[in-house]
Amino acid sequence: xxxxxxxxxxxxxxxxxxxxxxxxxxxxxxxxDEPRRRVYESDGLTAYRQPPLVVALPGxxxxxxxxxxxxxxxxxxxxxxxxxxSLSGGALPLADGITLGLGKLNRILDIDYANRCVVxxxxxxxxxxxxxxxxxxxxxxxxxxxxxxxTIGGNVAENSGGVHCLxxxxxxxxxxxxxxxxxxxxxxxxxxxxxxxGGYDLLGVxxxxxxxxxxxxxxxxxxxxxxxxxxxxxxxxxxSEQAGDxxxxxxxxxxxxxxxxxxxxxxxxxxxxxVHAGYPLDVEAxxxxxxxxxxxxxxxxxxxxxxxxxxCGAATCQISRTDAERLAFWAGRKAAFPAVGRISPDxxxxxxxxxxxxxxxxxxxxxxxxxxxxxxVANVFHAGDGNLHPLILYDANKPGELHRAESFGNxxxxxxxxxxxxxTGEHGVGVEKRDLMPAMFTDTDLDHQMRLKCxxxxxxLLNPGKVFPQLxxxxxxxxxxxHGGAMPFPxxxxx
Amino acid sequence: MAxxxxxxxxxxxxxIASARDSLEIVGHGSKRRLGRPVQAAAxxxxxxxxxxxxxxxxxxxLGAGAGTPLAEIEAALAAQGQQLAFEPPDYGxxxxxxxxxxxxxxxxxxxxxxRRIQAGAARDHLLGFRAVSGxxxxxxxxxxxxxxxTGYDLSKLMAGSYGTLAVLAxxxxxxxxxxxxxxxxxxxxxxxxxxxxxxxxxxxxxxxVSGAAWLPGRIGNFGSDAFVALRxxxxxxxxxxxxxxxRESLKATNVASGEASTTLWKFVRDxxxxxxxxxxxxxxxxxxPAAAAxxxxxxxxxxxxxxxxxxxxLAVPATxxxxxxxxxxxxxxxxxxxxxxxxxxxxxxxSLDVFEPLPPALATLSQRVKHSFDPRGILNPGxxxxxx
Numbered sequence: 001x002x003x004x005x006x007x008x009x010x011x012x013x014x015x016x017x018x019x020x021x022x023x024x025x026x027x028x029x030x031x032x033d034e035p036r037r038r039v040y041e042s043d044g045l046t047a048y049r050q051p052p053l054v055v056a057l058p059g060x061x062x063x064x065x066x067x068x069x070x071x072x073x074x075x076x077x078x079x080x081x082x083x084x085x086s087l088s089g090g091a092l093p094l095a096d097g098i099t100l101g102l103g104k105l106n107r108i109l110d111i112d113y114a115n116r117c118v119v120x121x122x123x124x125x126x127x128x129x130x131x132x133x134x135x136x137x138x139x140x141x142x143x144x145x146x147x148x149x150x151t152i153g154g155n156v157a158e159n160s161g162g163v164h165c166l167x168x169x170x171x172x173x174x175x176x177x178x179x180x181x182x183x184x185x186x187x188x189x190x191x192x193x194x195x196x197x198g199g200y201d202l203l204g205v206x207x208x209x210x211x212x213x214x215x216x217x218x219x220x221x222x223x224x225x226x227x228x229x230x231x232x233x234x235x236x237x238x239x240s241e242q243a244g245d246x247x248x249x250x251x252x253x254x255x256x257x258x259x260x261x262x263x264x265x266x267x268x269x270x271x272x273x274x275v276h277a278g279y280p281l282d283v284e285a286x287x288x289x290x291x292x293x294x295x296x297x298x299x300x301x302x303x304x305x306x307x308x309x310x311x312c313g314a315a316t317c318q319i320s321r322t323d324a325e326r327l328a329f330w331a332g333r334k335a336a337f338p339a340v341g342r343i344s345p346d347x348x349x350x351x352x353x354x355x356x357x358x359x360x361x362x363x364x365x366x367x368x369x370x371x372x373x374x375x376x377v378a379n380v381f382h383a384g385d386g387n388l389h390p391l392i393l394y395d396a397n398k399p400g401e402l403h404r405a406e407s408f409g410n411x412x413x414x415x416x417x418x419x420x421x422x423x424t425g426e427h428g429v430g431v432e433k434r435d436l437m438p439a440m441f442t443d444t445d446l447d448h449q450m451r452l453k454c455x456x457x458x459x460x461l462l463n464p465g466k467v468f469p470q471l472x473x474x475x476x477x478x479x480x481x482x483h484g485g486a487m488p489f490p491x492x493x494x495x
Numbered sequence: 496m497a498x499x500x501x502x503x504x505x506x507x508x509x510x511i512a513s514a515r516d517s518l519e520i521v522g523h524g525s526k527r528r529l530g531r532p533v534q535a536a537a538x539x540x541x542x543x544x545x546x547x548x549x550x551x552x553x554x555x556x557l558g559a560g561a562g563t564p565l566a567e568i569e570a571a572l573a574a575q576g577q578q579l580a581f582e583p584p585d586y587g588x589x590x591x592x593x594x595x596x597x598x599x600x601x602x603x604x605x606x607x608x609x610r611r612i613q614a615g616a617a618r619d620h621l622l623g624f625r626a627v628s629g630x631x632x633x634x635x636x637x638x639x640x641x642x643x644x645t646g647y648d649l650s651k652l653m654a655g656s657y658g659t660l661a662v663l664a665x666x667x668x669x670x671x672x673x674x675x676x677x678x679x680x681x682x683x684x685x686x687x688x689x690x691x692x693x694x695x696x697x698x699x700x701x702x703x704v705s706g707a708a709w710l711p712g713r714i715g716n717f718g719s720d721a722f723v724a725l726r727x728x729x730x731x732x733x734x735x736x737x738x739x740x741x742r743e744s745l746k747a748t749n750v751a752s753g754e755a756s757t758t759l760w761k762f763v764r765d766x767x768x769x770x771x772x773x774x775x776x777x778x779x780x781x782x783x784p785a786a787a788a789x790x791x792x793x794x795x796x797x798x799x800x801x802x803x804x805x806x807x808x809l810a811v812p813a814t815x816x817x818x819x820x821x822x823x824x825x826x827x828x829x830x831x832x833x834x835x836x837x838x839x840x841x842x843x844x845x846s847l848d849v850f851e852p853l854p855p856a857l858a859t860l861s862q863r864v865k866h867s868f869d870p871r872g873i874l875n876p877g878x879x880x881x882x883x
Contacts, residue, residue: 112785115783115784159644165642188856193783195806199850199879200652200655201618202864205652207651208647225699228701251553252553293703294701294733301730356553382642385640422642424644425640437646442634445646449636449649451867452652455867456860456863467646478870
């Protein structure tokens with residue numbers, strides 16, 4: 001993975017920059033020594049490592065603003081970081097850039113039941129929000145698998161999903177407002193406790209911008225009342241085609257379950273060996289369907305889905321009788337990544353989305369690719385919304401295997417795009433999928449995105465080297481193409 | 496005035512690239528009176544960019560030309576038992592406009608109805624689009640799948656930008672099953688303050704309320720008593736169970752179903768209470784729900800509440816336009832939220848801030864965003880803000 005050429009002059013100024021930051025921040029908030037910088041060298045995508053220039057750990061919005069203003073003035077790059085759980089290298093440090101850790105901003109500022117929202121600092125974990133309101137019967141809906149560790153600020157940066165977004169939406173659909181520090185140190189508020197921020201939806205575009213547009217310091221999220229009942233169905237199929245048909249038939253019947261997850265045979269076996277969830281081992285695909293609502297509604301839907309599954313050729317069907325049993329159904333799915341980690345020295349987790357109906361075709365292509373690259377693959381799949389997580393098994397200690405795994409992964413993602421899907425459903429582009437962007441976007445598409453970046457950060461100091469395959473200067477991007485030999489209406493005022 | 500009406504994407508791009516002066520962007524003009532009046536040399540209509548190009552019910556996705564009449568899309572969805580869950584309103588009668596509204600118009604203005612509280616706004620349902628920016632260049636963003644974080648989410652930026660950044664040519668939206676049944680639980684004889692508490696309590700319950708409104712007595716044909724309306728949607732057994740539970744816990748006075756329920760929510764959705772009376776100007780305020788009573792108590796104002804109090808509709812005498820603007824913006828500054836002048840004569844909308852004025856740092860940033868898409872400032876100049 002090629003990163004922008006680090007600036008040797010900035011690296012040479014490490015000591016001076018650390019001293020400047022110590023002047024801005026309270027004691028103990030700046031890390032410049034090699035062993036402690038190394039702690040920050042990677043995020044959840046451990047294949048790439050780079051110790052940062054310096055680590056700054058501000059404790060409040062004013063300190064974040066002061067650091068950004070300093071970087072802006074001095075022309076120093078900066079990489080924001082929450083808990084470092086990104087699976088796409090979104091928080092991968094730069095040799096000539098400051099890593100800005102937001103972990104100290106860890107307080108919940110306001111729990112407002114009258115307006116059904118919570119205001120939290122960026123470093124509060126996703127799960128801590130639910131924990132803070134569950135006593136009153138509320139929860140925060142988006143639930144990425146890393147929710148015990150990942151921060152709400154990072155969720156906003158990545159527009160994180162989870163297993164329940166089919167019914168309850170992604171982060172972007174559940175955030176009402178943010179406080180954000182712009183690259184020049186300016187602090188602005190977007191949205192609040194009301195719906196639909198007025199003016200351009202800068203909140204919407206900031207969500208999922210992977211730390212390239214601003215640093216989120218505070219987030220207002222909406223909270224929902226807990227459903228009365230939750231039940232899960234575990235349905236086994238002799239083929240993934242039949243499982244796919246079942247998913248389509250459930251939706252065609254007008255049912256939107258709270259969650260609908262699929263696992264293929266290798267994933268089922270790895271998960272069962274790890275957590276002993278009681279998964280059937282003689283099926284090719286396993287579907288977990290979660291339903292929530294009043295008991296009468298769930299019982300009615302369970303009956304309907306059971307009938308649909310039978311029509312689609314289901315081999316087994318179990319319905320959770322207790323909450324413990326429901327959690328057991330989920331235990332295997334939720335532990336799928338570590339379970340695969342047990343059967344292979346390393347694995348590489350992919351994240352494409354496809355139109356659901358193309359699943360069998362994409363799985364067949366994956367089987368062929370698996371043979372071609374001589375690497376095994378296990379699949380977990382947010383079946384309801386078409387988000388695939390192929391886990392490619394490899395051994396980094398065997399020469400060439402990492403490279404083969406990456407090529408295999410790239411081919412899978414290109415197949416996703418080819419059938420009408422996208423490169424990343426919830427993990428982000430980061431550095432990982434950066435160079436594949438042209439498979440989905442033309443130069444003109446990317447130029448429009450990069451110009452938006454320029455509107456926020458003309459010096460391109462915030463998290464550079466991520467998302468976009470090539471860095472282009474803002475002045476060059478801003479140039480108008482001359483139409484018909486002359487600048488159109490030259491007398492119009494220009495900003 | 497010249498009207499350009501391209502019939503394909505290339506024609507749209509050519510129309511914008513070769514424009515010698517500013518353009519007012521319209522579909523069929525149903526929302527021309529929304530926003531500040533645009534002074535432009537020519538009109539660019541998307542009415543020729545029509546047709547549903549993609550509809551896969553099992554994938555919950557539909558794509559169509561921006562100029563496709565919304566009615567055509569809703570009919571196609573209804574035939575498959577589906578709908579646009581954000582419940583796009585029809586402000587035709589409110590604004591005194593004729594002409595069908597288009598998919599592109601509803602998205603460009605980010606309009607959504609009572610189900611906003613449960614299903615999200617238009618911006619939450621736009622999966623992807625193709626558009627032509629003020630540079631005259633065709634670009635796309637997003638895709639046809641719900642789970643997608645590939646690149647910036649420009650769909651959010653397009654929704655609610657009133658055609659000032661780019662002209663939508665095609666939009667791909669998420670569609671959802673139409674609920675099997677619906678009913679409305681009503682609590683009569685409550686003033687706005689009590690209503691906010693009733694709605695809060697209903698939305699804190701697990702009964703999945705998909706509409707929460709308060710209407711004062713004597714508007715529409717709903718009797719002389721003020722009342723709270725709470726909509727429940729879903730399968731037959733579920734709706735019956737939840738209606739009984741809410742009726743019990745809120746001491747409800749009535750449950751409406753079928754046509755009566757549908758008519759009520761259409762009335763709320765379209766702000767039909769204020770259609771016709773053109774001696775009054777109409778404000779639409781998005782506020783924290785608990786602040787609704789505080790912001791709505793304006794002298795001489797008629798008002799009703801939607802979104803569980805989060806949306807306040809106010810009608811005030813046209814003679815008090817400037818005073819109401821000052822007062823309401825004072826209230827949004829204090830309680831949060833924003834106020835939009837939805838209906839007023841052209842001269843009033845030209846002289847007042849139709850949209851909530853932005854703080855200086857956000858105004859500068861928004862202006863830079865506008866400039867990045869439309870450096871010549873030719874698309875709907877002045878439609879949202881006087882300065883850009």
